[in-house]
Amino acid sequence: PALIPFLEIAQLYCHVILYGGSEEQKERFLGRLVKGDIGCYALTDEGSGSDPVSMTTTAKTVADGYEISGKKRIITFADISDLYAIFSKREEETNEVESISAFIVEKGTPGLILEKHLKMMGLKGHRSYNITLDKVKVPKENRIEKAGLRLALNVLNTTRISLAFGFVGLARAALEAVVDFAKNRIIRGKPISEHQAISFPIAELATEIDAARLLAYRAAVMDEKNARHRKETSMAKNYAGNIMIKSVDLASRILAGYGADTEYLVERYLRDAYSWVAAQGTREVQNLVISREIFR
């Protein structure tokens, strides 16, 4: 799980430009990545991360561009990024939804302040920061033209697929750990895997992990074919997240005393899973997407 956030953040940043940028912006901002620069994605605001429309970060129109002020939370790899895709409302636009735009901000721009390094209980290979934007000046050619809210949601609709695969991977790691433990933990002369009270929940979990993987594949194939896949992606992300939590919980329970022992990987899997599951939208947000698609 430590490596997936690198993939996630690269994907999030790239897709903002890929889906929303002009040819010139693609050249300028994606070309930099080829040379080794890193980009991050800053949507989550001081207010609710689940409801981007309620963001308070605002861009004021000034000569030659914009001046952005506000606060962003939980921005992964903000410390090592050279380019920041920042979502903000534009003061000039009164319609709240239409006013959201993405802006590309360069590292070192005055007023772009890394406020706080969040100390999460898990995902130690990942780092995230709260950011303050204090009158950050952005040239007008760094504003991504495409409507910002739709863009943010379209980006997430693609990147949530790889996140679902990451969740499946962590679920599988926990499954492998618990299978190994159950085979080797001998009580009264036989492995605990011979008790159906142990092996049946493991059998069910293995089935559910396969189902989660197949849901993720379905969303990926639909994305590749340019089919509409909001419902399928949110189903995949949601289900994989639930199964990841179920998997680390079962592994921890069956390992019993060893489940909390830091010499065993399962306690780390447990911390990683709980730290990770809300990324790119909580269970409730995925259910909102799914139900909207069902009833649209």
Ligand SMILES: Cc1cc2nc3c(=O)[nH]c(=O)nc-3n(C[C@H](O)[C@H](O)[C@H](O)COP(=O)(O)OP(=O)(O)OC[C@H]3O[C@@H](n4cnc5c(N)ncnc54)[C@H](O)[C@@H]3O)c2cc1C
């Ligand atoms: C590891 C990690 C990395 C992250 N990296 C980034 C990043 O790089 N960039 C970025 O922009 N963000 C990032 N985030 C933020 C993430 O997207 C948000 O945490 C997530 O969207 C939830 O927002 P929130 O934490 O503000 O919760 P809130 O929006 O405050 O939600 C609180 C609770 O209310 C529920 N809720 C909210 N609205 C509704 C509703 N309408 N109906 C029912 N329930 C509701 C939620 O499901 C949740 O349980 C990251 C998060 C994590 C965990």
